[in-house]
Amino acid sequence: MNPTLQTHNYLLRFSIKPSVQRTAVMEFLLNNRIHPTIDEIYLALSPNMPTLSKTTVYNTLDLFVEKGAVRALVIDEKNARYDVDTSAHAHFMCNSCGKVHDIFNVNPMFFQLPESDKFKIQTVEISYSGICNECQGN
Amino acid sequence: MNPTLQTHNYLLRFSIKPSVQRTAVMEFLLNNRIHPTIDEIYLALSPNMPTLSKTTVYNTLDLFVEKGAVRALVIDEKNARYDVDTSAHAHFMCNSCGKVHDIFNVNPMFFQLPESDKFKIQTVEISYSGICNECQGN
DNA sequence: TTCTTATTAATACTCATTACAATATTGTAT
DNA sequence: ATACAATATTGTAATGAGTATTAATAAGAA
Numbered sequence: 001m002n003p004t005l006q007t008h009n010y011l012l013r014f015s016i017k018p019s020v021q022r023t024a025v026m027e028f029l030l031n032n033r034i035h036p037t038i039d040e041i042y043l044a045l046s047p048n049m050p051t052l053s054k055t056t057v058y059n060t061l062d063l064f065v066e067k068g069a070v071r072a073l074v075i076d077e078k079n080a081r082y083d084v085d086t087s088a089h090a091h092f093m094c095n096s097c098g099k100v101h102d103i104f105n106v107n108p109m110f111f112q113l114p115e116s117d118k119f120k121i122q123t124v125e126i127s128y129s130g131i132c133n134e135c136q137g138n
Numbered sequence: 139m140n141p142t143l144q145t146h147n148y149l150l151r152f153s154i155k156p157s158v159q160r161t162a163v164m165e166f167l168l169n170n171r172i173h174p175t176i177d178e179i180y181l182a183l184s185p186n187m188p189t190l191s192k193t194t195v196y197n198t199l200d201l202f203v204e205k206g207a208v209r210a211l212v213i214d215e216k217n218a219r220y221d222v223d224t225s226a227h228a229h230f231m232c233n234s235c236g237k238v239h240d241i242f243n244v245n246p247m248f249f250q251l252p253e254s255d256k257f258k259i260q261t262v263e264i265s266y267s268g269i270c271n272e273c274q275g276n
Numbered sequence: 277t278t279c280t281t282a283t284t285a286a287t288a289c290t291c292a293t294t295a296c297a298a299t300a301t302t303g304t305a306t
Numbered sequence: 307a308t309a310c311a312a313t314a315t316t317g318t319a320a321t322g323a324g325t326a327t328t329a330a331t332a333a334g335a336a
Binding site for chain 2: 110129136
Binding site for chain 4: 017019037038039055058078079080
């Protein structure tokens with residue numbers, strides 16, 4: 001099974017009709033777990049898809065989020081970032097280089113939604129920041 | 139001791155020179171625990187300070203954050219929000235009205251920084267989202 | 277095919293934030 | 307007080323992410 005067909009099926013599992021553009025975006029997300037911004041996705045794909053529009057990348061990611069195939073991260077005040085891994089895990093952003101990394105060794109309890117009579121709590125996001133090793137020459 | 143003088147001293151504790159503008163902004167933050175945006179602060183103060191510039195509000199908040207008097211929240215993808223309460227607590231944003239509220243009944247352990255040999259982790263932010271009671275007519 | 281709908285593309289627009297330059301204020305030394 | 311230097315404030319312009327709109331294209335059904 002070639003990778004594109006695999007991605008096709010992946011999209012179908014989320015009830016997303018797999019167009020060429022959607023498949024390309026999803027394939028990029030699956031193969032590049034870097035929590036990319038819209039711009040990074042667009043810049044990565046446009047050389048091989050010269051007609052690709054940035055608007056399409058926006059629309060595609062909105063759709064992926066709506067269908068639950070992707071999580072939008074609110075950790076970088078500059079840009080929205082997207083993560084294909086929707087399982088419970090936290091993120092770290094380096095304040096120097098701006099890269100976002102996964103943090104998996106976080107107690108799963110932390111992702112339980114707290115009880116509240118004031119709010120119907122639906123999502124959690126646990127975000128860390130600091131400096132990555134590359135940025136402190138270590 | 140009048141409120142302004144109190145705010146003066148509050149700023150001094152963070153090594154912030156208390157100008158008229160800074161005092162007004164801090165006083166607003168102390169008296170309005172609503173995690174306001176820059177615009178909300180500006181709109182609230184400008185009637186009584188007609189010459190106030192929005193740039194000053196930006197500069198002031200940047201300074202407050204730098205001095206540790208205020209925390210910038212990254213929870214609302216639309217705007218930055220600011221919180222004078224720098225103690226360990228989480229936040230909830232309503233996806234309908236956009237208001238941000240404090241969540242205090244979160245296990246203090248959740249705010250401990252995890253060990254990592256890849257990153258020097260310096261801050262945590264725990265953000266919840268969903269729908270508030272006002273927005274679901276309840 | 278032809279009609280209809282969904283998707284993509286291109287462009288224009290909005291609006292938060294930043295950059296920059298000019299003015300005003302404050303603190304200090306004389 | 308006055309002069310000077312440092313800091314703070316203001317106004318305007320620029321940037322750039324995200325959104326809205328509309329036209330063009332592709333896909334699907336009849």
